[in-house]
Amino acid sequence: MNNEWVFIDTHIPRQSRLGWLSDAGRLNVRTHPGRPPLLLKQLFKDRTRLESAHGICVVAGPGSFSSIRIGVLYANLLARLFHKPLRGVRVEEVSDLRTLYKQCIEDGQASAAYVAPIYDAEPNITLPKSV
Numbered sequence: 001m002n003n004e005w006v007f008i009d010t011h012i013p014r015q016s017r018l019g020w021l022s023d024a025g026r027l028n029v030r031t032h033p034g035r036p037p038l039l040l041k042q043l044f045k046d047r048t049r050l051e052s053a054h055g056i057c058v059v060a061g062p063g064s065f066s067s068i069r070i071g072v073l074y075a076n077l078l079a080r081l082f083h084k085p086l087r088g089v090r091v092e093e094v095s096d097l098r099t100l101y102k103q104c105i106e107d108g109q110a111s112a113a114y115v116a117p118i119y120d121a122e123p124n125i126t127l128p129k130s131v
Contacts, residue, residue, distance in 0.1 A: 001055060002054055003022065003023035003054050004020045004023070004033060004049070004052075004053050005020070005021040005053060005055045005056065005087075005105075006018075006019075006020065006055070006056045006057065006072050006075075007019045007020065007029055007057050007058075007097070008039065008056070008057070008058045008074060008075050009058070009059040009061070009071065009094060010039070010059070010063070010067045010068060010070055010071030011059050011062070011063025011064065011067060011068055011071070011091050012063065012064070012067065013064040013066070014067075015029065015031060015032070015033060016031070016032045016034070016067075016071070017029055017032070018030060018032060018039050018042055018043065018058055020049075020053070021097060021100065021104065022036065022101070023101075027097045027098065027101070029097060035127050039070075039071070041100070043078070050078070050082065051082055052082060053072050054083075054084070054085065054104075054105075055065075055079075055084045055085035055086065055087060055111060056075050056078050056084050056086050056087070057075075057088075057089060057100065058066035058071055058072055058075030058086070058087070058088055058089070058115055059071065059088075059089055059094055060088035060089060060090065060115050060116065060118050061081075061117055061118030061119055061120065062090070062091060062109045062118045062119060063091065063118075063119070063120055064120070065121070068117045068118065068119060069117050072115055072116070072117040075115060076114055076115060081109075085111030086112050086115055087103075087104055087107065087111050087112065087115075088112060088113045090118065099131065
């Protein structure tokens with residue numbers, strides 16, 4: 001059984017971390033410059049590996065409104081599409097990815113059906129219009 005977990009981190013604007021956390025202690029996580037929408041394209045480059053992954057782990061925040069929203073949306077989408085366990089974590093939990101991987105494996109069956117984004121500020125996209 002494949003114990004790899006897909007790892008998605010978009011909490012920093014214009015920078016995304018995407019990769020695989022594996023049981024062999026290998027961490028294949030890369031930082032991608034640019035906007036988070038490029039993540040989906042990167043993930044689907046290796047669809048077979050994505051389909052065989054054990055679960056999806058996403059940094060739910062806190063972080064930039066748009067960046068976090070997109071990363072969490074993708075994680076929720078992939079978990080539902082491929083019927084995978086889903087785990088949302090806070091930024092503070094990703095300083096040690098090996099420990100995070102162990103937690104994913106141990107808590108894999110207690111995964112969430114949905115991960116909600118955690119924002120670092122109130123969104124300002126619905127400001128009242130001046131008359």
